[in-house]
Amino acid sequence: MYNLQDFVTDLPMQGLRILAKPSEFSQVRVNSISVQEMPLDTFVQPDEIILSTLIGCLDNADIFKQFIRDIKNSGAAALVVCFKDPAYQPDTGVISYATEIGLPLLCLPWEVRFADVIHHTTQQIHEKNIESYKYTRD
Numbered sequence: 001m002y003n004l005q006d007f008v009t010d011l012p013m014q015g016l017r018i019l020a021k022p023s024e025f026s027q028v029r030v031n032s033i034s035v036q037e038m039p040l041d042t043f044v045q046p047d048e049i050i051l052s053t054l055i056g057c058l059d060n061a062d063i064f065k066q067f068i069r070d071i072k073n074s075g076a077a078a079l080v081v082c083f084k085d086p087a088y089q090p091d092t093g094v095i096s097y098a099t100e101i102g103l104p105l106l107c108l109p110w111e112v113r114f115a116d117v118i119h120h121t122t123q124q125i126h127e128k129n130i131e132s133y134k135y136t137r138d
Helices: 004-010 061-073 092-101 114-137
Strands: 017-020 032-035 048-052 078-083 105-109
Touching: 004 114, 017 092, 032 114, 048 114, 061 092, 092 105
Parallel strands: 032 048, 048 078, 078 105
Antiparallel strands: 017 105
């Protein structure tokens, strides 16, 4: 099983920061990864890592919290965000809220291409699935 700790440990891109860690990452299952912005609607799958630039959320803590709540309610594994302004810091209430409701919140540098993260992560999930399949067959 591929998990959030695998994602954090194996990601070759530099600069990943953990903003909220409400649980042990090795216990958070990851089945897929996608890019999502507001509104979420029904596009998120359970156990999915969500990548987002947080368009429309950064200037309003209540909207940011609603986005986090919607992601958590969809069953996502984690939210990975990036901020164009490297000096930007999310409101401490937003980070506390993510921790409180149990949603891991991570941050990548703006320069990291989401396509590279998706490609790497999808490949890692596939390799773990093959590994698990081989293990159960032996």
